[in-house]
Amino acid sequence: MIGNPFSHPNRIFSSGFYTDPDLDFEVRTTLGKVTSGAADTGEILSTIAEADQGEPQDWFERWIALGDRVRAIADESVAGGHHISAADAYLRASTYYGVALGCIDRLESDQLLVPVFRLHREAWDNFIDATSINTERVEIPYEGMTLPGYLFKPTGKELKCCIILVNGSDGTLSGLWGCAKAALARGYTVLMFDGPGQQSLLFEKDVPFRFDWEAVITPVVDFLLGRDDVGSHRLAIYGVSQAGYWVPRALAFEHRITAAVVDPGVVDVSTSWIEHLPSGLKKLLAEGNERLFDIEMSVGMKLSGATPRMWNFRARPYRQDGYFKTLQEVLKYNLTEVVGRIQTPMFISDPEDEQFWPGQAKQLAAMLPGEKMLSSFTAAEGANFHCQPMARALTEQRIFDWLHHILKR
Known part of the structure; x- marks a missing residue:
């Protein structure tokens, strides 16, 4: 039965x-x-x-x-x-x-x-070509090359604001569409683009990540403010996943942006790497013993076929030779020394059960000297885990209600 x-x-x-x-x-x-x-x-x-x-x-x-x-x-x-x-x-x-x-x-x-x-x-x-949304492919000047992007324009709305969407470490542009669609519905112009180490720049041009993301966002702001159809708009910025570090880093130096959202807040990217290392390897890394660190990492990688594949996936955008040099590069992705320079009001999502940077959203909120909104998302709301994957409507409602409050001033 x-x-x-x-x-x-x-x-x-x-x-x-x-x-x-x-x-x-x-x-x-x-x-x-x-x-x-x-x-x-x-x-x-x-x-x-x-x-x-x-x-x-x-x-x-x-x-x-x-x-x-x-x-x-x-x-x-x-x-x-x-x-x-x-x-x-x-x-x-x-x-x-x-x-x-x-x-x-x-x-x-x-x-x-x-x-x-x-x-x-x-x-x-093909979606861009078929959609009825007013969309323009753009090339953003950047250090002797260009960053490929897409500019979406709303119709019949009064709010004069443009939001820059900054991707994370491995997300696709279609992964940003939810935020873009929510912004367009509220009258925002939307810019999304591939930055260094992201998508087309990584896979087709071999351009690596960089920790000093202000070198990316400042040319993006210059590009937008230089356009007749955007230049008079106020600017907002949204960063998802690892861009929860990149956006605050940029805002410590770039002050022409009116409001910012980080989803979630990230202070130190390296913790998601280093916390998984055995104590002996952590000691070698802290001591700067590159030779022995790389030897022991190589031995450890042979114990599981999945481990080196995961390492290659995460290390690929940093484009460093060796385990030690990769982690030394990741250690640069830390806001501690620059967070006091951030003036931009910031919305920070803080999901329950955050897997990659637990506790760092609250840490960032406590460190910021200016206006901020720390927004908790819970399992009871169906909104737990990194970037609230199954509660994007709730996330976008909170983000854009807060942005409207800031921007209407």
Whole structure:
């Protein structure tokens, strides 16, 4: 006899979709994109229904297949002149290719990294071409090259503000669409772009991260203020994930931005790396013993096939030779010495169960000398974990209500 399926509480939200925390977080993050139309619930759940967390190749192939299927829907809609349907499907396809892209470092080889990135970006660009939103591809001058970006313009709104969206360490542009859509609905002009070490600049031009993000944001502000259609607007800025460090760092030096949002707040990026090291390795790092540190790290990497792949994934954007040099570079990503210079009012999200930088949102709020809003997000609201993956509507409501309060002054 089959028991009553409703006799016990549903544990999926608290127990997770997978015991593997990375896959569970990926599912939550992808489900969170449903709110903005960048994913669809049934497409996600049917894709993971039979996916084994111990089979990364199967996981990868399932998301590629979903991206292909949804892209084919978009192509068919274009052929039939159904541009709204095409835009919707291209946007979803870009998300699903993005999930596959994030999985590649679990595979035996990363040779598909650039081809899959191009699948993702092509679907995103097809969305840009098909959408009815007033959109412009832009090239932002930056140190002898340009940063590729997209400028979205609202229609029929009175609020004169432009918001700069700053991505995290490995997020796709389609991952920012929820915030962009929420901003456009409120009358904001929106700029999103690839910065050093992000997406196209990393995969196609081999440009690494940099800790001094003011060198990135100041040219972006110059670019916006130099445009006739944006120059008279007030500027806001939003930073997600590791941009919770980059945005405050930039604001310590760039003071032409009226209001800022960090989601979440990050003071010291290195803690998410160093806290996982054994005490002996931490000691060697603190002592500056590069030779012995790299030897012991090399030995440790041989103990698990997954460990070096994870290291390669996280270290790739820093473009340093060796374990010691990589961590020395990551240690530069620390706000302690510059946070006192920040004048910009700041909204800081502080999610319960933050996995990567626990406690740092509160730390940043305590360190900031000026106006700030520390906003707690809880599991009871369905809003726990890094960047509140399954509570993006709630997140955007709080962010933009606060921004409106600041900007109307």
